[in-house]
Amino acid sequence: MYVVGSAFAEFIVDVALCPMEVVKIHVQSRPRFVRGLSDGLPKFIKVEGSLGFYKELVPLWGH
Numbered sequence: 656m657y658v659v660g661s662a663f664a665e666f667i668v669d670v671a672l673c674p675m676e677v678v679k680i681h682v683q684s685r686p687r688f689v690r691g692l693s694d695g696l697p698k699f700i701k702v703e704g705s706l707g708f709y710k711e712l713v714p715l716w717g718h
Contacts, residue, residue: 674708
């Protein structure tokens, strides 16, 4: 029961936090692209689309 609960919690947290992590990576690697989260979310959605946030889920789960 604990293993299933832990796995489900990890899934929910990863899905919720993945967009913020993607924007954070872009802020750190390309500072001229965005200045922060409030600036980065709309720009990233324009460039990559809303599903672009979740391209990093498979590598995240693979570690």
